[in-house]
Amino acid sequence: MSQAQISTATPTRPWTPTVKDRLMTSASVLLAVLSDVLIVQLTPMKGKIAYFFLFFILWFLIDSIFVYRSKGQKGVRDALAAKVTLFGGVIVVMVVASILWETIHRGLKGVNFKFFTTTLRETSLFDPIGSGGIAHAIVGTLMLIAIAIIFAVPMGILTALYLTEIKGKASGLIQFLVQAMSGVPSVVAGLFIYAAIILNTPLRSSAFLGGLALTILMVPTVTRTAQEVLNLVPRDLREAGLAMGATQWKTVALVVVPAARSGLITATILGVARIAGETAPLLFTVGVFDSYNFNPFKGDQGSLPTVVWRGLQGGTPESIQRAWSTILALLIVVLIMFVIARAFGTRQMKRK
Amino acid sequence: MSVDAPAKAIPKPREITTKPRVSDQIFRGVVTTFSFSALLILLLIAAFLLLQGFNTFREQGIGFITNFEWVTFTDENGVETANFGLQAMLVGTLVISALAVLIAVPLSVLTALFLTFYAPEKLKKYLVTIIDLMAAFPSILYGLWGFFVLMPMAVYWAKLINKWLGWIYIFDVPQPIFSRSPFIAGLVLTVMIIPIITSVAREVFSQTPLDRIQAAYALGATKWGMIRAVVLPFGAGGVVGGSMLGLGRAFGETVAVFSVLNIVFRSNFQILFTQGGNVASMIIQKWGEATPKEVGALMAAGLVLFFMTLIVNFIANQIVVRTVKSGR
Numbered sequence: 001m002s003q004a005q006i007s008t009a010t011p012t013r014p015w016t017p018t019v020k021d022r023l024m025t026s027a028s029v030l031l032a033v034l035s036d037v038l039i040v041q042l043t044p045m046k047g048k049i050a051y052f053f054l055f056f057i058l059w060f061l062i063d064s065i066f067v068y069r070s071k072g073q074k075g076v077r078d079a080l081a082a083k084v085t086l087f088g089g090v091i092v093v094m095v096v097a098s099i100l101w102e103t104i105h106r107g108l109k110g111v112n113f114k115f116f117t118t119t120l121r122e123t124s125l126f127d128p129i130g131s132g133g134i135a136h137a138i139v140g141t142l143m144l145i146a147i148a149i150i151f152a153v154p155m156g157i158l159t160a161l162y163l164t165e166i167k168g169k170a171s172g173l174i175q176f177l178v179q180a181m182s183g184v185p186s187v188v189a190g191l192f193i194y195a196a197i198i199l200n201t202p203l204r205s206s207a208f209l210g211g212l213a214l215t216i217l218m219v220p221t222v223t224r225t226a227q228e229v230l231n232l233v234p235r236d237l238r239e240a241g242l243a244m245g246a247t248q249w250k251t252v253a254l255v256v257v258p259a260a261r262s263g264l265i266t267a268t269i270l271g272v273a274r275i276a277g278e279t280a281p282l283l284f285t286v287g288v289f290d291s292y293n294f295n296p297f298k299g300d301q302g303s304l305p306t307v308v309w310r311g312l313q314g315g316t317p318e319s320i321q322r323a324w325s326t327i328l329a330l331l332i333v334v335l336i337m338f339v340i341a342r343a344f345g346t347r348q349m350k351r352k
Numbered sequence: 353m354s355v356d357a358p359a360k361a362i363p364k365p366r367e368i369t370t371k372p373r374v375s376d377q378i379f380r381g382v383v384t385t386f387s388f389s390a391l392l393i394l395l396l397i398a399a400f401l402l403l404q405g406f407n408t409f410r411e412q413g414i415g416f417i418t419n420f421e422w423v424t425f426t427d428e429n430g431v432e433t434a435n436f437g438l439q440a441m442l443v444g445t446l447v448i449s450a451l452a453v454l455i456a457v458p459l460s461v462l463t464a465l466f467l468t469f470y471a472p473e474k475l476k477k478y479l480v481t482i483i484d485l486m487a488a489f490p491s492i493l494y495g496l497w498g499f500f501v502l503m504p505m506a507v508y509w510a511k512l513i514n515k516w517l518g519w520i521y522i523f524d525v526p527q528p529i530f531s532r533s534p535f536i537a538g539l540v541l542t543v544m545i546i547p548i549i550t551s552v553a554r555e556v557f558s559q560t561p562l563d564r565i566q567a568a569y570a571l572g573a574t575k576w577g578m579i580r581a582v583v584l585p586f587g588a589g590g591v592v593g594g595s596m597l598g599l600g601r602a603f604g605e606t607v608a609v610f611s612v613l614n615i616v617f618r619s620n621f622q623i624l625f626t627q628g629g630n631v632a633s634m635i636i637q638k639w640g641e642a643t644p645k646e647v648g649a650l651m652a653a654g655l656v657l658f659f660m661t662l663i664v665n666f667i668a669n670q671i672v673v674r675t676v677k678s679g680r
Contacts, residue, residue, distance in 0.1 A: 049505070074574055081576035085470055088462025089479060092550070095543050096482050099489065102501050155389050162387035166380055170387070176669070177390040183597075183665035184658065185604025186491075187632045188397065191654040195400040216393055223390075248372065249379035270488075277490020280606040280636060305607075308492050312499070312611060320500075327493050338488055342481070 024066050032059035052094075056087050100331075107328025110321045116329075120307070120322075121291040125314040134326050136292045140207060140303040141333075143296050144286070145272055147211025148218050153268050155215070156222025160267075163223075164230040165252055182220035189216040190281030198285070207296040210286035210303075214275040222271040229263025230256065262344040269341040273334050279305035304330045397658060405652030407645075412436050416652065422617050422638070424646055436649040438656060443619040444534065444629020445660075448609065449602035451538030451623060456545050457595050463546070464553035465579060480554075487547035495611030498540035503612060506536045510624045525625040532614035534628035540608050545598035552597060552672060556590025557583055559676055589675035596668030600661045606632040631657045 017025070036055040060083055067079045115133040123132030159178065163171055193213040197203055233256050241251035257264070287300030288310055304326055311323025372380065402409075409416060412435075419437025426432045463483070467476055510530040517523040560583050568578040610633035620627045635650050635657075642650060 074577070078574035078576040081579065082470055085462045085466035088459050089466040089471070091459060092463050092486075092546055093479070093482060095546075096486050098501060099493065099497050102497060103493065106500075155386055158383050158386035159390060162383045166383055168380075168384060170384075174387050174390060176666075177394060179669050180662055180665055181390050181394060183600045183604070183661045184394075184397065185606065185632055185661055187604065187606040187635055188401070188654050188658045188661075191635065191651060192397045192400055195404040195651055196396060199404065216397075219390065219393075247376045247379075249375045252379070273488045277492060279490070279492045280632070283636065283639065305490060305492050308496065309607065312492075312496060323496060327490075327496055330490060331493060334488055334490065335485075338485060 024070075025063075028059065028063040028066050031062050035062075056083070059083065103324065103328050103331055106321075106324040107331075108325075110325035111328065115325060119291045120302070123290075125316045125319045128318060129321055129325075132322075134302075134304065134307055134322075134329060136290065136302040137304045137307045137326065138329070139292060139294070140286075140289070140301040141276065141305075141330075143207045143301065144210050144214060144282075144303055145276060147208060147296060148214040148275055149268065149272065151212065151215040152218035152222055152271060156219045156267065156271065157226050157264060159219070159223045160226035160230055161252065163227050165248070165256065178220050178223050181216070182224070184216060186217055186278050187280040187284075189213045190284035192216070193281070194284045204298075205285055205287045205300055206298055207286060207293070207301040210282050210301065211296075213281035213285045214278060217278060217281070218271040218275045221274045222267045225267035225270050226260075226264055229260045229267065232263065233259045266341045266345040269337045269344070273337045273341065276334055276337070277305055277330055279309050282306050283309070304333075398655065401651050401655040401658065404648055405655050406648075408436060408649040408652040412649075416649075417442065417656075420617055420619055422634075422649075424643055426643075432643065432645055434645055434649070436646075436652075437617075438631065438653055440617045440619045441615075441629040441631045441634045441653070442656075443621075444613075444615075445603055445631050447621065447623060448534050448537045448541060448613075448628060448630060449599050451534065452541035452545055452602050453595050453599050455538070455542045456549055456598060457591065459542075460546050460549035460594070460598075461553055461591055463550050464557055465583070467550075467554055468557040469575065469579060469583070483547045483550050486543075487551070491544065491605060491608045492611075494540055494544055495608040498536065498543075498608060498612045502539060502543075503531060503536055506539055507531050510535055514624050522621055522623055524622055526622070527625070529626045530624055532612060532626045532628075534613065534620070534623045534625075537609050537613040537628060537630070538623070540612050541602045541605055544605060544608060545601050548601055549591075549594040549598045552594030553587065553591050556587040556594070556672070556675055560586050587675070589671050593668045593671030593675060596664055596671065600664040600668060603661050603664065604632055604657065606636055609633045610636050631660075 032055055035058050036051060039054060039058075040050055060080060063079060063083070064076045067075045071078075110129045112130070114130065116138070117135050118131075118133035119136040120132045120134070121136075159174060162168060163174060190213050193209050197209055197212075198205065203209065237255050237259055238251055241255040242248070246254070282303055282305060286303060286306070288306045289300040289302045291302070293299050293301050307326045308323045308330070311319040311321075311326065314320070314323075412419070416436060416438055418439050419435065420440040421435045421437050424432060424434040463479075467479055471479060507530045510533065511528075513523055514525060514528075514530070518525075564582045564586070565578060568582050573581060609630045613628045613630055613633060614626045615629060615634055615637055616627040617629070618627065620629070631653055635653055638646060638650060
């Protein structure tokens with residue numbers, strides 16, 4: 001008894017790599033690595049950079065031969081394009097890795113407990129690493145950030161509210177101005193505060209004026225991020241609020257802003273991350289100081305970026321070591337804020 | 353129901369109006385007022401820098417842009433004569449920024465293409481974070497890194513370039529001193545503007561209309577064929593705009609450039625030689641011991657820098673906005 005053979009086509013997945021493909025890929029990488037090492041050893045070329053570039057060139061060549069055999073000329077071009085874009089990405093990642101690694105590696109040498117609890121008041125450029133610390137600079141930077149937040153956050157968020165909620169006649173203009181403001185060079189912000197306030201009023205350089213200069217740099221970042229998150233708040237929520245008979249003011253204050261709260265916090269933190277490391281405006285408006293100054297309205301103030309700046313200008317091995325350790329502290333501050341901002345940001349996205 | 357039941361007092365219909373309540377009027381007023389703070393700040397910047405720099409502009413005239421000397425001289429009577437010229441600094445700024453954009457654009461476009469079309473979803477997430485992080489690094493960190501890490505390497509590269517391509521004018525050097533050159537400053541700026549150009553390019557590439565992408569695939573294009581025929585033509589404007597945004601950022605960079613550049617008041621196109629100019633860094637350099645008259649000149653230089661970045665940013669934004677809109 002012969003049963004009719006019913007043949008069903010088994011689905012194929014021509015796009016998934018077969019064992020042979022994988023073998024080919026590994027073989028080409030392996031060959032490239034081998035010939036890379038050989039060439040660098042046998043010719044006068046040397047160094048990590050030579051290894052890196054030569055590897056990519058050889059890999060392009062070897063893999064192209066393999067691909068040519070199976071897919072022809074068009075396939076070679078396609079494969080080559082994929083590798084060249086990868087090459088670009090790898091270079092960018094390598095730069096970031098280098099910056100992070102060097103900062104941590106060089107900075108850690110000068111970090112100890114005292115480094116965060118003492119000031120540089122009695123430390124000269126030539127004193128060894130054990131003496132003096134950056135406590136005053138941390139206080140100063142926190143003060144600057146606080147002052148900038150007080151001015152920039154209301155300004156930024158209200159501007160964003162104008163752009164997203166009121167959508168008045170001037171929206172286009174304001175949007176353009178915010179963009180233009182984000183391009184203001186930091187040195188110009190410092191010069192402006194100096195020209196407008198220090199040259200015209202009895203006020204002299206202080207944390208307050210530094211905070212004002214940083215405000216100019218912070219407002220555009222806060223505005224643009226806040227605008228983005230406010231745009232993510234669903235229209236339905238606004239319409240529901242209005243349909244319940246709430247005025248626009250009540251809708252914004254009780255519905256829209258609470259819905260976007262975590263995003264607005266992200267906006268603030270990103271703004272702070274933008275200004276925390278600004279150096280140039282501080283040189284005009286805050287000056288440098290090596291001890292605590294708790295009065296934000298009077299007297300020069302120490303801050304992390306200016307300590308780095310002085311260390312770099314000092315030029316002695318000790319002062320340069322201090323600069324690296326200080327920039328490590330600053331980098332950690334920026335990294336922490338960055339991570340927090342991301343965490344708040346993704347929460348808002350998910351709730352949407 | 354009887355018809356002649358005592359008629360209820362019909363409430364007078366409320367007047368329907370679009371006039372906002374008082375609370376709303378206040379709200380709108382406050383928000384609108386604050387939103388004009390951006391305008392106010394920009395105007396004040398221009399006004400005060402012009403006010404302080406006005407004397408310089410009047411005394412130096414067009415020479416402020418075309419002369420390259422920057423000297424102040426006080427004779428025994430206490431009369432101060434000065435000659436302020438920005439030419440060398442402007443040329444230097446343009447050279448360094450152009451170099452940075454030239455290197456950064458190909459790298460950024462490749463990275464953006466990789467992120468948008470090639471990277472696996474998980475890797476993409478990390479890479480985007482890394483590039484965003486790069487934008488958040490303080491500029492003084494770039495200065496420190498550029499001086500201590502990049503410079504030793506870059507000097508070696510500069511020697512190689514000089515050795516093999518020295519017969520081209522811009523790669524020639526009058527003396528074999530390669531440190532603190534415009535080339536190195538350009539490399540530092542390259543690293544600093546890569547995140548800006550990459551994120552703009554990525555945004556534009558991801559706006560490529562899906563139907564055009566699928567049409568290309570349906571016609572049998574390979575991925576690269578599709579990118580070349582659809583994505584790159586569509587995104588070209590955005591890439592140009594992003595590059596100009598990067599250029600604007602490069603114009604205004606101060607501390608990082610100052611750390612790795614030897615500022616000399618003479619126009620120099622030999623990018624490997626240790627002699628360059630940069631408006632923003634020059635302001636920082638001269639600030640410390642500036643006479644009151646020189647402070648005015650520095651303010652004027654700041655104003656020139658302000659307008660340069662403003663114009664470049666304006667053009668860049670116009671281009672980006674136009675490109676993104678054209679896909680919809």
